[in-house]
Amino acid sequence: MIYRHMAVIDGEMVHFEILDTAGQEEDSLQIEEKIKWGDGFAVVYSVTDRCSFDEVMRLCFLINHIHASPRRSSGSEQPPVVIVGNKKDLQFDRMVSTEDGENLSKALKLPFYEISTRDSYEETVAVFNTLYQELMRQGHFSPGSFKRRTVSKLMEKIPRMQASSTLNSAGRSLSFNSFRDYIPE
Numbered sequence: 001m002i003y004r005h006m007a008v009i010d011g012e013m014v015h016f017e018i019l020d021t022a023g024q025e026e027d028s029l030q031i032e033e034k035i036k037w038g039d040g041f042a043v044v045y046s047v048t049d050r051c052s053f054d055e056v057m058r059l060c061f062l063i064n065h066i067h068a069s070p071r072r073s074s075g076s077e078q079p080p081v082v083i084v085g086n087k088k089d090l091q092f093d094r095m096v097s098t099e100d101g102e103n104l105s106k107a108l109k110l111p112f113y114e115i116s117t118r119d120s121y122e123e124t125v126a127v128f129n130t131l132y133q134e135l136m137r138q139g140h141f142s143p144g145s146f147k148r149r150t151v152s153k154l155m156e157k158i159p160r161m162q163a164s165s166t167l168n169s170a171g172r173s174l175s176f177n178s179f180r181d182y183i184p185e
């Protein structure tokens with residue numbers, strides 16, 4: 001499922017395309033295709049689900065491995081990845097401590113957020129702003145430019161996915177791969 005979202009960041013209109021994957025239910029080919037598609041990644045676990053936390057490291061390594069293609073020049077940076085612990089409002093059901101999340105993020109040298117998509121829209125926005133700003137820092141999208149995408153094979157395979165949106169010249173289109181549904185209705 002792809003979610004589309006527009007936001008003004010640093011005075012610029014940014015068009016997000018967020019692909020929500022089914023996580024553990026997907027086979028490795030599906031997940032690889034989706035990882036290839038993304039420009040940045042929010043790897044989301046639930047603080048109430050230890051198994052989802054245990055998947056984070058594997059997914060981060062997979063992202064790095066898949067994006068370490070020969071197309072990238074040696075020394076070029078990996079796509080931005082943010083680790084996100086969701087459902088922090090469910091304190092009584094918590095199975096993963098904040099410290100566990102922080103330690104993993106330090107070990108992998110990745111930004112870390114604990115959020116509640118139920119309670120805070122702003123916390124969710126912060127995750128995507130971080131990914132966007134990291135992409136800008138890496139210089140993949142220079143100011144005033146935007147990335148055009150054609151309809152990928154991936155999109156054709158996924159029934160509910162729509163063709164790439166039409167972009168106006170003031171906008172950018174970025175594709176982020178989220179491992180959990182994240183946008184509040």
Ligand SMILES: Nc1nc2c(ncn2[C@@H]2O[C@H](COP(=O)(O)OP(=O)(O)OP(=O)(O)O)[C@@H](O)[C@H]2O)c(=O)[nH]1
Binds near residue numbers: 022115118179180
């Ligand atoms: N309390 C609380 N519930 C949440 C939060 N985020 C999601 N949920 C609930 O958790 C349930 C699962 O949410 P989903 O967004 O479907 O989770 P998912 O991980 O995408 O599930 P899959 O479809 O299996 O990939 C739903 O009932 C949501 O309402 C949160 O921050 N706090």
